[in-house]
Amino acid sequence: MFLETVQKVLDFINNKRFLQAVTDFALQIVIAIIIYIIGIKLIKFTRNILRKSLLRTNVEQGVIQFLDSLLKILLYILLILIIGGRFGVTKSSVIALLGSVGLAIGLSLQGSLSNFAGGVLILILKPFKVGDYIMEDTNKNEGTVKEIQIFYTKLLTPDNKIIVIPNGVLSNSSLTNATNQDKRRVSVSVGISYDSDLKKAKNIIEKLLVQDEKVLLEEPIEVFVDQLTQSAVIITGRMWVLTDDYWPAKWRITEEMKLAFDKEDIKIPHNLLDIKVNK
Structure with a gap:
């Protein structure tokens, strides 16, 4: 067989x-x-x-x-x-x-179809483009847009990490485009003690803003008392710079304010805590 x-x-x-x-x-x-x-x-x-x-x-x-x-x-x-x-x-x-x-x-594929439709909406409405720095509110991710693919968008963070976000999330949530405009307003604030010369401090800040090479002098420059807190008078300076100069200008002026205040003996107070002991 x-x-x-x-x-x-x-x-x-x-x-x-x-x-x-x-x-x-x-x-x-x-x-x-x-x-x-x-x-x-x-x-x-x-x-x-x-x-x-x-x-x-x-x-x-x-x-x-x-x-x-x-x-x-x-x-x-x-x-x-x-x-x-x-x-x-x-x-x-x-x-x-x-x-x-x-x-x-x-x-x-409901999620994928939603992401595809989101990608189409992004290209039509143009809330951002490749090279823009955006901040999305859903998961608080932010970075520079590197790629807009058919289903997702890639962001490059300042510390060189890649974030992949579905297009459906970006098209259905609010986001901030930090680089869409050519120029941005910079705000810097500092607190001085109540004993320090207020007008002198304001003049120092205004002088720093006017003399900074990146500040756009054709735009308004403002220096004003912003708040009166328990331990300090908060002074804020506002000026306009090109978008690419935003962070360098903010960091540089903040440092120059501290150095100028030290030189002119204008005190920046620390938070104080009074403790009373009952005997």
Whole structure:
């Protein structure tokens, strides 16, 4: 019985139809591999053409990144369909398959579809672009926009970390764009003791602001008493600088205020705590 079974298997293997089927299948695999390799190269070539064409038309970097990632996904889907066709997978069967599982796919990809729609809204409404520094309010993330992809946006933090945020979150929550305008107002505050010369302190701050090379003199410069606290008089100075100069100007003027106050013997009080002991 066993010998008869082995003989039948050997006869089947030696059958010309079987050998032809194996040969045809192996040939289809080789052709599929060749199509895949050529397809990958064509996809890269097509994406390069798209990017170069958009760059020549001065399209924003975020739009280029979004369209590039969308084209990449569509071309890979097309490549898979072409390879599937080599193995008898017809377009009609693919359409029928997509129709039968469309609802399940839609439910499972609700988040992704929301992120895709969010990416489209970002490109249309332009609340930010690549290179802007933004702060989103949902999770308090902030950084410079490096990429706007089809489903997510990448931020680079000041300490060189990458934050990946879904586009749906960015399009459905409030955010602050710190670099959208060419110039920004800088506010610096300092507290002086009640015994110090108030007018002298205000004059020192105003002089520092006027003399700083990054302060825009065509914009208003303000120096005023902001608060009267228990231990200090809070003086605030406001001026305008170019957006790129915001932090260097703020840090520099804050340091110069401290050095000038020390030189002119204007006291910056510490918080004091009086303790009385009843005997």
